[in-house]
Amino acid sequence: MLHAKGSLCTIDVGDRSVTTNEIEDELAEFIGGRGVATRLAHDRIPFDADPYGAENRLYFSTGPLQQSQMSFTGRMNCTALSPLTDGVASANAGGYLSRNFVDTGHSVVELVGESDDLLAVHVTDDDVEFEVVPELEEATVPEVTAAMNERHGLEAENLATIGPAGENGVRFACVMTYDSRAFGRGGLGAVMGAKNVKCVTFQGDSAPDVDVPAEDVQSTVHQEAATSDHIMRRQGTTNSIEFINDNFSFPTRYFSERSFEDIENIGGNAVEEKKYKKASCSVCAFACKLPTKDEETGLETEGPELETVFSFGSNCGVGDLVDVMQSNELCDQYGMDTISCGNVVAAYLASEAEFGNADLVHDLVEKIAFREDEGDLLAEGVARAHEALGVENFSVKGMEFAAHDGRALNGQGLSYAVSNRGADHMYSTTLADEYGGDVDPQGTTGKAELVIENENRNALRDSGVICQFGLGRAVEGDRFEALFDADYDELLAVGARVVELERHFRTQRGYDGEEDRLPYDLPDLASSIEEYYELRGWNDDGTVPTDAVGEYAQAD
Structure with a gap:
C-alpha cells in the first residue's frame, strides 16, 4: 500500500528541544495525513488532557500524494485535541504549504509543551530554530507574513500562522496558511496559541522519494482538471x-x-x-x-x-x-x-x-x-x-452547523449526529448523495451504511491527501486502488480505523452516544443511530470497545 515517507519531528516549545523518530510502521498502516496524525494523537495525547494544556499536541502531516504532480493534491492535514469539540479533530488546508512541508524531509511535525515567550518556529531539512517574536503579539496573519518575508525571505506559502484569535484562545480559531487558506474547523489555532507559537515555517530541499504508481491515472485526473x-x-x-x-x-x-x-x-x-x-x-x-x-x-x-x-x-x-x-x-x-x-x-x-x-x-x-x-x-x-x-x-x-440542513437532507442530519467531529459537513458528505438525487433526502432509514462508507472514504482521502472539492469525486474506487496500490476495501478499512480511533479517544474522555443528537427531530433517527453502531461493531451506547483498538489503546 502506498504511504507517506519521512520522519516524525517532535518539537517541545517549552524546553526548545527537538527529537526525530522514524514512524515507518505507523505510516504503512495509516498512509499519512489525517490517518497517521490521528494514530499518533490517540497514542500520545493523554486521554485526560486539557485542550489548552501543554500536554496537548498539534500535528502537521502530509500524505504520499503530495509527492505527485496530480491535481487535487495541494493540501495537508492538521490534528489536535480540539478546544471546541473536546475530541481529536483534524482539518486540512489547501494553498502551497504541503510541498514546502514535504521538502523538510518529515512526514509529521508534532508540537508539544508551552513556551514562555511568543515564538516563530522555523523547520528546515537541516534543523529547527526558535525565534522569539514579542513584537508580533496579536499581529494579523498578513502582518506575520510580511514580517517573516522581511526577516527571512519566507513567503505566505511557507507559513502556518495564527492571528489574534488563536493567541486569545477563541475556541474556533484557525491555523492559516497562504494568508487566506485555513485549517478551518475545531479550534486548532487556539491549540497553537496556547503553546505560544505565532507561526511555524517550513522549507528545505529534502523531500523523500515516494514512487506514486499509476502515472496514467495521475495524468488523466490532471487532464480532466485542466480541461x-x-x-x-x-x-x-x-x-x-x-x-x-x-x-x-x-x-x-x-x-x-x-x-x-x-x-x-x-x-x-x-x-x-x-x-x-x-x-x-x-x-x-x-x-x-x-x-x-x-x-x-x-x-x-x-x-x-x-x-x-x-x-x-x-x-x-x-x-x-x-x-x-x-x-x-x-x-x-x-x-x-x-x-x-x-x-x-x-x-x-x-x-x-x-x-x-x-x-x-x-x-x-x-x-x-x-x-x-x-x-x-x-x-x-x-x-x-x-x-x-x-x-x-x-x-x-x-x-x-454547516449550511447543508439536516432537516432537508435527513441522511446528512444522521451524519451530523454520529460524526466524531460534530456538525461538520465534510466528515461524511452524505449531502452529495442527497443533492445529486442518488438517494432520497427524506428519512434516515437504511442510510447508516452510506454514512459509514462516506466517513471511511473521506478519512482515506484526508490521509492521502486528496481534495474533496474540484470535480466532485474525481478520485475514488478504481482510481484509489491504482494510486494507492491496494484493494479498495482494504483502503476503506484504513479509513474505518481512523474513525474508530477518534471515537475511542472520545470514549476514554467519558463521552458516549448521548452526545449523538440533533437540535431537531428526524424520522427514525434513533433506530438509524443504533444501526450505525451495530454496523461499526461498537457498543450499544455508541462507545468503542477497548479491545477493538487493541495495541493502540493507551496504557492506564
Missing part, C-alpha cells in the same frame, strides 16, 4: 447556492427560516461578478479558488465560499455580498473559522433582534478575536454561549 468546464472553476463552491436555496434549504436568520429572499445578491453569480483573477492550490489545474474584489470600496479577499455565504450571509440576515466579503476577510486576518464565527454571531443577532445589521456583525467579529466585551462570550462558541444568549443550541459535540 473541465465545470462551473466550480468560475464560482467555487458558491455555484450551488441558488439551487440549494430554491430546492432544499439554506438556513436563514439563525436557522429560524429555510430560505433567504436576497439569495441572488450573495449567491454564485454575484460572487463570480466580483472574481477578478484565477487562483489554485499547488500543482492543481482546476483552479477553483475565488480571489474577489469590490471596485467601489477596494476590498479584496479570497472567497467567500458557500459556507461563509451561509454563515455571514443568510444566517445573519445580511444580503449584501460586499458585507459578507468583509466578514470573510476579517476572519482570515484574525484567524477564525468562518462557519463557527458566523453562526455564533447569528446567535447573538437573534438574541438582540439585529438580523441584517452588517456593521454590528463586523464589530462582533473583531470583538470575538480579541475577546472584548460580548466577544468574550461569543468566542466560546454556540454550545457554551447559547444559554446566556437565550437561543437554541444549534451545534453537535460543540461544533456549529
Whole structure:
C-alpha cells in the first residue's frame, strides 16, 4: 500500500528541544495525513488532557500524494485535541504549504509543551530554530507574513500562522496558511496559541522519494482538471447556492427560516461578478479558488465560499455580498473559522433582534478575536454561549452547523449526529448523495451504511491527501486502488480505523452516544443511530470497545 515517507519531528516549545523518530510502521498502516496524525494523537495525547494544556499536541502531516504532480493534491492535514469539540479533530488546508512541508524531509511535525515567550518556529531539512517574536503579539496573519518575508525571505506559502484569535484562545480559531487558506474547523489555532507559537515555517530541499504508481491515472485526473468546464472553476463552491436555496434549504436568520429572499445578491453569480483573477492550490489545474474584489470600496479577499455565504450571509440576515466579503476577510486576518464565527454571531443577532445589521456583525467579529466585551462570550462558541444568549443550541459535540440542513437532507442530519467531529459537513458528505438525487433526502432509514462508507472514504482521502472539492469525486474506487496500490476495501478499512480511533479517544474522555443528537427531530433517527453502531461493531451506547483498538489503546 502506498504511504507517506519521512520522519516524525517532535518539537517541545517549552524546553526548545527537538527529537526525530522514524514512524515507518505507523505510516504503512495509516498512509499519512489525517490517518497517521490521528494514530499518533490517540497514542500520545493523554486521554485526560486539557485542550489548552501543554500536554496537548498539534500535528502537521502530509500524505504520499503530495509527492505527485496530480491535481487535487495541494493540501495537508492538521490534528489536535480540539478546544471546541473536546475530541481529536483534524482539518486540512489547501494553498502551497504541503510541498514546502514535504521538502523538510518529515512526514509529521508534532508540537508539544508551552513556551514562555511568543515564538516563530522555523523547520528546515537541516534543523529547527526558535525565534522569539514579542513584537508580533496579536499581529494579523498578513502582518506575520510580511514580517517573516522581511526577516527571512519566507513567503505566505511557507507559513502556518495564527492571528489574534488563536493567541486569545477563541475556541474556533484557525491555523492559516497562504494568508487566506485555513485549517478551518475545531479550534486548532487556539491549540497553537496556547503553546505560544505565532507561526511555524517550513522549507528545505529534502523531500523523500515516494514512487506514486499509476502515472496514467495521475495524468488523466490532471487532464480532466485542466480541461473541465465545470462551473466550480468560475464560482467555487458558491455555484450551488441558488439551487440549494430554491430546492432544499439554506438556513436563514439563525436557522429560524429555510430560505433567504436576497439569495441572488450573495449567491454564485454575484460572487463570480466580483472574481477578478484565477487562483489554485499547488500543482492543481482546476483552479477553483475565488480571489474577489469590490471596485467601489477596494476590498479584496479570497472567497467567500458557500459556507461563509451561509454563515455571514443568510444566517445573519445580511444580503449584501460586499458585507459578507468583509466578514470573510476579517476572519482570515484574525484567524477564525468562518462557519463557527458566523453562526455564533447569528446567535447573538437573534438574541438582540439585529438580523441584517452588517456593521454590528463586523464589530462582533473583531470583538470575538480579541475577546472584548460580548466577544468574550461569543468566542466560546454556540454550545457554551447559547444559554446566556437565550437561543437554541444549534451545534453537535460543540461544533456549529454547516449550511447543508439536516432537516432537508435527513441522511446528512444522521451524519451530523454520529460524526466524531460534530456538525461538520465534510466528515461524511452524505449531502452529495442527497443533492445529486442518488438517494432520497427524506428519512434516515437504511442510510447508516452510506454514512459509514462516506466517513471511511473521506478519512482515506484526508490521509492521502486528496481534495474533496474540484470535480466532485474525481478520485475514488478504481482510481484509489491504482494510486494507492491496494484493494479498495482494504483502503476503506484504513479509513474505518481512523474513525474508530477518534471515537475511542472520545470514549476514554467519558463521552458516549448521548452526545449523538440533533437540535431537531428526524424520522427514525434513533433506530438509524443504533444501526450505525451495530454496523461499526461498537457498543450499544455508541462507545468503542477497548479491545477493538487493541495495541493502540493507551496504557492506564
